[in-house]
Amino acid sequence: MKTVLRAAFVAPVTALLLMSLGACSKGEKAAATQVAARVNGSEISVHQINFILQRSNVKPEQAKSASEQILTRLVDQDLTVQKAVDRKLDRNPEVVQQIEAAKREILSRAYLESVASAAVKPTDKEIADYFAAHPELFSARRIYTYRVLGIQAPADKVAVIQDMHAKGRSLEDIAQWAKGENLRMVGDGGTKTAEQMPMQSLPRLSQMKDGQVIIATGPAGAELVHLIQSRTEPVTLEQSKPIIERFLTTSRRSELVQKEMKLLRSAAKIEFKGDFAHMADSLQSAPVALPDASAPADASVGTK
Structure with a gap:
């Protein structure tokens, strides 16, 4: 939750935007019941807290503590915004440019x-x-335990990899050969559910049997996938x-x-x-x- 709340306050420009677009000005006093705090006369409303709270996906039981965290951050934000305005930082060309960029994005x-x-x-x-x-x-649906070996190789070396694969050589054998050829390799692996796998490769992966190794080639080299084991979990x-x-x-x-x-x-x-x-x-x-x-x-x- 703390990570989510911090994300709401990442850039200083956000503070300036909140002040210019949503904060209560001295000429627009919020109703007393809607004022959560006053900072040197500037009001922070409950609406501002709720706006951030609603966008933070906070669990209901955490709402109270989250609201207090948000209000604390808004108080600090108000203090720094006031000082920034006092020093005319809101007129700094770089700051103005950041505000304009954020406004365009919004x-x-x-x-x-x-x-x-x-x-x-x-x-x-x-x-x-x-x-x-x-x-x-x-x-x-299946859960897959797999290994992937990617090898950057020119076309003649890819042909060798394909031949080794066709002859049933293991990933370890192919990796050892690639190392001897000074080819760059990238390895990966783990256990993932079907929905965690790349969608473009899932149809082919779903047809694999445990222990099987498949190969895909392209201009940059070859990629081998070894399905160590899987289990069905529909x-x-x-x-x-x-x-x-x-x-x-x-x-x-x-x-x-x-x-x-x-x-x-x-x-x-x-x-x-x-x-x-x-x-x-x-x-x-x-x-x-x-x-x-x-x-x-x-x-x-x-x-x-």
Whole structure:
């Protein structure tokens, strides 16, 4: 919880924004019952505390202590903001630029959130269809204990790795050979549930048998995955329903935001200058870099 609360106060610019956008000014006195504290005459309201509290995902039983932590931080924040204003730091060009950048981010996020809020809630049939289409995540869900060996290698060395794999050589043998060839290697492994594995590799992984090693190759080299062992731990449709609903809703929100950004790009007159002139032809196909307005909730699929 402390980590979450600290995240609400990461940058000094946030304090200035809260003061300019949400804090009570001397000319706007909050109702007495809504005042949580006064700092040199400047009021901190219960609404400010509740705003941060609601965004911190605090458990109900922790709300009181969390509110006190938030209020303490807001008092300290007010004290430093007042001193910053006294020293005219709010007029410092770098500070002004940070405030403007934060304001742009907040407004952009607010607009995208309004777009994403039009996402339609998935029906029970759509949830059931998704459940049926992904047995590797639900009805045939497995927990995997595995090892991964990635090897950076040119094409001729990749061919050797493929041959060694085809002949059933172990990961240790292949790693020893790669070490002798001075090839760079990266290892990984552990025990993970299906939903914790990369979605793009899960369909193939779900078809593997215990002890099996598979290989994937590319321009940069080869990657070998050894499934040491696994166990089946399925989940029911009823257990999965809220998670699938969140996932599908988040996906729809993201699709709406992506579509809106592409429409805005195509409808606007955008001119790139100087060193950025080459971007004019690639803008429409460029990835959309967005604040996370499309994911209001945990969108991971599976159980935790």
